[in-house]
Amino acid sequence: MGDVDEATTLRTGTPPATGDAPAPAPEPAPEPAPAPAPAPTGPVIHRIRRRRQGSVIAGVTGGVADHLGVDVLRVRLVFVLLVAAAGAGFIAYAALWLFCPIEPRGVPRAVPPRERRQGLGLATLGVLLAFVISGLGGQLSGWVIGPLAVVVIGVALVWREADTGGAAVVGETGWRSRWLVGRRLGLLRLLAGALLVAMGIAVFLLGNVDLGQVQFGVLAALATLAGVVVITVPWWMRLVRELGSERRERIRGQERADIAAHLHDSVLQTLALIQKQAGEDTAGREVRRLARSQERELRAWLYGPPGGDAGRPAGSGDATLAAALATAAGEVEDDYGLRVAPVVVGDADLDPDTTALVAAAREAMVNAAKHAGVDEVDVYVEVEPDTVEVFVRDRGRGFDPDAVPEDRRGLAGSVHDRMTRHGGSVRLRTAPGEGTEVGLVLPRTRRGAPVPQEESR
């Protein structure tokens, strides 16, 4: 299947209606032309995509009209006339239905009711025309035409249902679960379609075949098989399509992994080297700070938030404690030019309490950066079912907690107050010359359970 840039193909340009699903691309769609014309820019191969909204049977004529840039009415007329030509219209319609994918959900379209009425009328006209012509021709008796029509209607019903049953939702859920789960009405229509097909076949066999028992049995089995094959065609097609898109996804993922490996081996190594080799003067410290900040950003892009595990995609949001803490640590690193290495065990959602915890931890890091006189601060976070603990540790000057100097007011004030307001506590271990460790403990029995760790990554 051709790989088409969907965003380009779908520039239908109709005024945005309230779509039932999020639009795939935030296209501004500035020109509100009523007759949608495909943007003829570039060498992009435009495929016909059947319309999802405003279709009478399967959106084939609409898709053709979009593709050719003509009015739907004309396309429909041509199809009806083709039906008159020995049923060629029927076959063309069915073929297009099969081989053209439906457009993704959420393409905004305003279908005037008049257009819909006309389409319905024309479709009926086409079907009637087929009957009349076959009747006039006389090669086929009513016993053939009647059941055949029933079969065709049944097939149309089933195919239609298969279309609207979420063909555009390419996700992890299997195609099977998508149409089996929920949507009782769809299932009903499906059953009705299958029933019609079965009925048509049965009537056809009973009325036309005058054979022995054995031959009849064989024929019946074959006919049933044919019926099942015809009915399940849309799902086979979809399976093939999804296999294709899955393959594309996999290739893309592979490419990304290769890029990551390359960046890791070259750029990260160099940044580590720069940090080691930079001198101790002001310029050297600045270089080190820059290298550190770049390393952190690249690392976050490659592996997800630092301190957590790889496999969580980068940019999966700042919605967790680990990510927020990593951001805070990064800010302190940048602002004060020292290394803050957060190690996080477990993770939790951000709520007002944990947000306050992050703020308190940041305050403790800033304190260490300002007063301890060190170039590295260890941060350790452990999320347990009933508590969250954060330890901020430096190996710097330390101080006498009983004689808190003026410049340590920040710790006593904002950190302590913040924690007690949210039901937590602060444990301080320090002595002159022995470094400082600020331990923040926050009970978390009140709100939700810990983020499930195992499968959500």
Place this chain on the structure above:
Amino acid sequence: MTEPAPAEEAVSVVLVDDHALFRRGVRAELESLARRTVSVVGEAGSVDEAVAVIGHRRPDVVLLDVHMPDGGGAAVLTRTRPDHPDVVFLALSVSDAAEDVISVIRAGARGYVTKTISGRELADAIVRVKAGDAVFSPRLAGFVLDAFADRPGATGVVDPELDQLTRRERDVLRLLARGWSYKEIAAELVISVKTVETHVSSVLRKTQSSNRHELSRWASDRRLV
């Protein structure tokens, strides 16, 4: 270098890293230290070279880069360990990814430090792994704690001897993750430094041989899928 007493003999080290610049940097840093506790006896820039150099020089400790072409540090470990069981490996990496760290530990490295470590700390770590200790950076301690955590939904324990940490080991790991030194940990838990070392070694053994899902997942995820 004059002839020091055997007890004072410097630990011989082979550097394995595919970045020549980085090898030079580490070498310069180790050799500029005031107390020469470590001497670099060889360098290698690829897996094949590393296997050859290690076989030839028989160093006490190999400083091993996790990421290299042709399989990386884990490949060096699997190819040299059967022939040279007495050579100790210390992983040195810019990577912070759990699967990198855990996979090289499970391949047999006795410790893991990041490349931004200072020369003095690196020399200390080398001396310690030579003496039989495990070297756990705070990050590695965090990963191991995470892997052995008993969370709802975690896989069941098959072998309690290997799949669970004792309370004491957990306490030691926690303090390691907080950035404490062995001496500080010993003082805090009122045990001897030797006991701390025993606990850490035991944790290392469990990390290497446990079949916990988290560990084997981290170790195998990388190139297979």
